[in-house]
Amino acid sequence: MRTYIFGPVPSRRLGISLGVDLTPTKTCSFDCLYCQLSKTKFHTSTRAQFCDPEDVIKELKSVLGEIARPDWITISGTGEPTLHTGLGFILAEIKKLDSAPSCVITNSSLMHMPEVRHELMLSDRLLPTLTTVNQFTFERIHKPTTDLRLKEILAGLQLFSRDYTGAIEVEVFVCPGINDSAEEIAGLRDYLCSLPNLASVYLNTAVRMPVDSGVSTADQGLLNSFRSALNLSVPVTTAFEHSFVPPRSSNWNRPALSSDVLKLLLRHPCSEKQLEQVLSSASDKITALLMELADQGKVRQTSNGDWTLTD
Numbered sequence: 001m002r003t004y005i006f007g008p009v010p011s012r013r014l015g016i017s018l019g020v021d022l023t024p025t026k027t028c029s030f031d032c033l034y035c036q037l038s039k040t041k042f043h044t045s046t047r048a049q050f051c052d053p054e055d056v057i058k059e060l061k062s063v064l065g066e067i068a069r070p071d072w073i074t075i076s077g078t079g080e081p082t083l084h085t086g087l088g089f090i091l092a093e094i095k096k097l098d099s100a101p102s103c104v105i106t107n108s109s110l111m112h113m114p115e116v117r118h119e120l121m122l123s124d125r126l127l128p129t130l131t132t133v134n135q136f137t138f139e140r141i142h143k144p145t146t147d148l149r150l151k152e153i154l155a156g157l158q159l160f161s162r163d164y165t166g167a168i169e170v171e172v173f174v175c176p177g178i179n180d181s182a183e184e185i186a187g188l189r190d191y192l193c194s195l196p197n198l199a200s201v202y203l204n205t206a207v208r209m210p211v212d213s214g215v216s217t218a219d220q221g222l223l224n225s226f227r228s229a230l231n232l233s234v235p236v237t238t239a240f241e242h243s244f245v246p247p248r249s250s251n252w253n254r255p256a257l258s259s260d261v262l263k264l265l266l267r268h269p270c271s272e273k274q275l276e277q278v279l280s281s282a283s284d285k286i287t288a289l290l291m292e293l294a295d296q297g298k299v300r301q302t303s304n305g306d307w308t309l310t311d
């Protein structure tokens with residue numbers, strides 16, 4: 001039974017990615033308008049040892065022994081991973097394992113903390129989210145804990161970027177009508193240009209937005225014009241261009257189980273088609289698993305047809 005490791009999951013941006021989830025479900029310093037997980041349960045910016053890092057590494061070693069080498073070991077999951085005080089230890093241990101490079105997906109909220117920057121230096125790739133350079137817009141989109149100041153976070157990411165030898169790939173979540181004005185984009189552009197080793201930018205939008213989220217989905221046209229207005233010298237891709245999902249590792253040679261479906265839905269609502277693709281399973285098998293889980297009251301279908309965990 002796995003507790004911290006999920007996947008490997010074929011990811012549009014990362015290839016075959018083995019996930020490491022360090023926080024209890026939805027423990028986050030933000031409660032973003034666009035979050036596809038449930039509402040934030042533990043809203044905190046206080047770092048803690050949510051689980052024993054030794055246990056995480058033990059489980060990781062055991063999973064790596066069962067699967068083909070993934071492209072990345074990705075620290076992400078159902079909350080903000082930099083909240084875990086054992087992040088540095090875990091990244092150091094992943095390096096020692098020499099099985100795959102490490103990647104951290106972060107909401108950037110703790111980049112003002114020297115200890116967090118120090119720990120993240122041990123990663124090989126950082127995917128920080130950044131949606132605005134304005135505190136008001138930041139609060140509107142992310143609903144951060146009250147102590148978080150965007151100015152300090154931006155300064156922290158700049159400092160980090162100066163010394164980091166890995167790749168920094170910023171994800172900008174485009175929220176139509178909120179962070180897509182000429183002024184907002186110009187502010188982001190100036191800031192992104194100030195990051196010494198920015199490798200690329202990814203313009204994302206929530207394709208499956210909760211009905212009552214207060215934010216709509218950006219279409220391809222909007223993402224294209226956002227990209228043109230950013231006018232950056234590094235590659236800028238959009239969510240619509242990342243349509244290729246690599247096939248699941250050939251070493252994943254067992255049929256999909258209901259636990260695989262539950263683990264995926266815990267992190268992301270999915271359509272039946274996506275579950276088939278990610279789990280490399282026939283549609284009738286996925287349908288049968290979903291029906292079984294729905295009968296048990298564990299999953300439900302949303303109004304747009306996606307499947308999600310029952311609250």
Ligand code: SF4
Pocket residue numbers: 028029030031032034035036037040078079080107
């Ligand atoms: S930072 Fe990520 S996990 Fe946290 S609320 Fe925002 S989208 Fe959800």
